[in-house]
Every structure is written in C-alpha cells, then in structure tokens.
Amino acid sequence: MKNTMRVTASLCIGLVVATLLAGCRAGGDSPGLEYAPNMYHSVAYEPYTQITNLDAGRWLTSIEYEDGHAEFYNSNNLNPFKMNMRMPPANTVSRNKLGLLPYRLHKDSLESASKLVSPYEGSVDAILADGKALYTMYCTHCHGAKGEGDGKVATGVTVDGVERSMYAGVANLKGDAYKDITEGYIFHVITVGKGLMAPHGSQISQEDRWKISHYVKALQK
Ligand code: HEC
Incomplete structure (x- = not known):
C-alpha cells in the first residue's frame, strides 16, 4: 500500500514537471514561453528584428490592436529579410540634415x-x-x-x-x-x-x- 502511494506521487510530480518543461520548449519560429517578453523584445520597432507572431505577449497584456495582433507584434511586412531597417539605395552615401557628407580627410591633411x-x-x-x-x-x-x-x-x-x-x-x-x-x-x-x-x-x-x-x-x- 505504502509503495503504491509513493509510485503514484512520483508519477504525479513527474507529470507536472514534464508539462511545465513542455510549455517552455522553443522550436521553429516560436521562442517558447517567454517570461516577461518585454525584457527581450521592445514594443518599438527594432532595426534588425521583427516579431512575426501575432500572439506575441498576448498572455501578458490586454492590449490588442485594430488588426488583431497583440502588443509585441511589430513586423513590417513590406520590408525584405524580416528586418525593419531598410537598405540604402545602391551606390549612395547618406548625408546629414545639413547635406554634409561624412568627414573623410586624413589626419595629416x-x-x-x-x-x-x-x-x-x-x-x-x-x-x-x-x-x-x-x-x-x-x-x-x-x-x-x-x-x-x-x-x-x-x-x-x-x-x-x-x-x-x-x-x-x-x-x-x-x-x-x-x-x-x-x-x-x-x-x-x-x-x-x-x-x-x-x-x-x-x-x-x-x-x-x-x-x-x-x-x-x-x-x-
Ligand atoms: C584635454 C584638453 C583639451 C581639450 C578638451 C581640447 N583641447 Fe585643443 N589642444 C589641447 C592641447 C594639449 C593642444 C596642443 C596640441 C599639441 O601641440 O600637441 C591643443 C591644441 C589645439 C589647437 C591648435 C592645434 C595646432 O595647430 O597646434 C586648436 C585649434 C585646438 N586645440 C582647438 C580645440 C577646440 C576647439 C576644443 C574644443 C572642441 C579643444 N581644442 C579641446 C588640449 C585640449
């Protein structure tokens, strides 16, 4: 009798642990369950990454946007390479607000x-x-x-x-x-x-x- 109880108890604990661990599993495009996603992903756009999961952060926040995505979805479908940053046009150099080019003169010049x-x-x-x-x-x-x-x-x-x-x-x-x-x-x-x-x-x-x-x-x- 005592033995059966012990086995059942271990089985139950095992099951709970397995369930918890399964919830954390990441794979493919899913990072798994993230505790406090606002520590990893900014709500604002980031130049190099996009969050394409419509449900990102839904469990954490009540904010929902008009097109139905949750707070941490910040993708920009028009941009290539799943980046928010856009490549400058080929063979161009950016100028600043005054129209100045980057300063390139050598120290000795x-x-x-x-x-x-x-x-x-x-x-x-x-x-x-x-x-x-x-x-x-x-x-x-x-x-x-x-x-x-x-x-x-x-x-x-x-x-x-x-x-x-x-x-x-x-x-x-x-x-x-x-x-x-x-x-x-x-x-x-x-x-x-x-x-x-x-x-x-x-x-x-x-x-x-x-x-x-x-x-x-x-x-x-
Ligand atoms: C940490 C101290 C320090 C600061 C801050 C500093 N300077 Fe100087 N500066 C020097 C020293 C030392 C020299 C002499 C360099 C030499 O002859 O080796 C010098 C030399 C110069 C010269 C003459 C260069 C020549 O032809 O010999 C100019 C012009 C000048 N500084 C402008 C500035 C201006 C403008 C600023 C502010 C943006 C500035 N400095 C900030 C220390 C400083």
Missing part, C-alpha cells in the same frame, strides 16, 4: 582641411551663440574661456602647496602661431585631434564642430 569652407559661412549671431555654448562645454576646461590655454585642466590645481597641471602643453589659441588658422583647420583639429590633443569627432556632431570653429575665430579677435 591639414593643408587641405584649411581650405574647407564652413557651411555656416556668413553666418548669423545665433551660430556664434551656439558655438560659445559648445566651446564652453567641450573646450573651456583645457583652452580656457578666452582661449588662452588657461583652463582648469591646463593650469591644474594646487595640492599641498604644489601646482600640478593635469594636462600639459595646451595651446594658447590667441598666440601668434594660431592667428591665421582657418575655420576648416580648427574643424579638422577638433575632429581628428593633433599632437597632444585628442580627437573629438565621435562626441561632437559635424554641425557643432563647425559652430565651435566659428566661435574660436571670433574668440581670437
């Missing part, structure tokens, strides 16, 4: 860079104001508010009575050596760096780099 013309040529006060704000954000700590190479990082701090410069050799942009540099030159230096100065191309947009260059020229006057 300072001479060519000097001849570049700013898209903000003959620009208005607003550009200068933007340039000032951006310069304050990205350059002042080294080059100083007036461009004299006396920013906090360049002059350093006094520790136990000893002056320590954190970043040596910062250029005084008002010095004679720099009075004739062009906006294109400054743009180039900001983008790819020069000598001890690190490149800032990845953290400042092209538009903003031109605005800063414009401001630096004004600062030098």
Whole structure:
C-alpha cells in the first residue's frame, strides 16, 4: 500500500514537471514561453528584428490592436529579410540634415582641411551663440574661456602647496602661431585631434564642430 502511494506521487510530480518543461520548449519560429517578453523584445520597432507572431505577449497584456495582433507584434511586412531597417539605395552615401557628407580627410591633411569652407559661412549671431555654448562645454576646461590655454585642466590645481597641471602643453589659441588658422583647420583639429590633443569627432556632431570653429575665430579677435 505504502509503495503504491509513493509510485503514484512520483508519477504525479513527474507529470507536472514534464508539462511545465513542455510549455517552455522553443522550436521553429516560436521562442517558447517567454517570461516577461518585454525584457527581450521592445514594443518599438527594432532595426534588425521583427516579431512575426501575432500572439506575441498576448498572455501578458490586454492590449490588442485594430488588426488583431497583440502588443509585441511589430513586423513590417513590406520590408525584405524580416528586418525593419531598410537598405540604402545602391551606390549612395547618406548625408546629414545639413547635406554634409561624412568627414573623410586624413589626419595629416591639414593643408587641405584649411581650405574647407564652413557651411555656416556668413553666418548669423545665433551660430556664434551656439558655438560659445559648445566651446564652453567641450573646450573651456583645457583652452580656457578666452582661449588662452588657461583652463582648469591646463593650469591644474594646487595640492599641498604644489601646482600640478593635469594636462600639459595646451595651446594658447590667441598666440601668434594660431592667428591665421582657418575655420576648416580648427574643424579638422577638433575632429581628428593633433599632437597632444585628442580627437573629438565621435562626441561632437559635424554641425557643432563647425559652430565651435566659428566661435574660436571670433574668440581670437
Ligand atoms: C584635454 C584638453 C583639451 C581639450 C578638451 C581640447 N583641447 Fe585643443 N589642444 C589641447 C592641447 C594639449 C593642444 C596642443 C596640441 C599639441 O601641440 O600637441 C591643443 C591644441 C589645439 C589647437 C591648435 C592645434 C595646432 O595647430 O597646434 C586648436 C585649434 C585646438 N586645440 C582647438 C580645440 C577646440 C576647439 C576644443 C574644443 C572642441 C579643444 N581644442 C579641446 C588640449 C585640449
């Protein structure tokens, strides 16, 4: 009697475990039961993936859209390769909002860079104001508010009575050596760096780099 009960109990537990595991099984296009799918899939469109299962997330949410799909269905049937992203037309290069192409001049091409013309040529006060704000954000700590190479990082701090410069050799942009540099030159230096100065191309947009260059020229006057 005791034995039969034990066997029945084990069988029951086995059955429950098997049922639970079967519910998790993934295969084909089905990822199986996903606990909290919003941790894996965004409701928003993702560039590389689409969720084609009309029922995705239905068990989790009461949201249902007009065409009958559940919240996590985010497919775009018109696009090839089950991707939301679309390929750019062949042999084209994307331009940004200002119509600028990606910047490709080599680090050593300072001479060519000097001849570049700013898209903000003959620009208005607003550009200068933007340039000032951006310069304050990205350059002042080294080059100083007036461009004299006396920013906090360049002059350093006094520790136990000893002056320590954190970043040596910062250029005084008002010095004679720099009075004739062009906006294109400054743009180039900001983008790819020069000598001890690190490149800032990845953290400042092209538009903003031109605005800063414009401001630096004004600062030098
Ligand atoms: C971390 C400190 C630092 C920051 C931030 C910095 N610079 Fe510099 N910059 C330097 C140093 C150091 C040099 C001197 C480079 C050399 O001669 O080796 C320099 C040189 C320059 C030069 C002269 C290049 C030449 O021909 O010798 C220009 C122009 C310039 N910086 C512009 C800028 C502008 C504009 C910004 C803001 C976007 C900026 N820098 C941010 C440290 C900095």
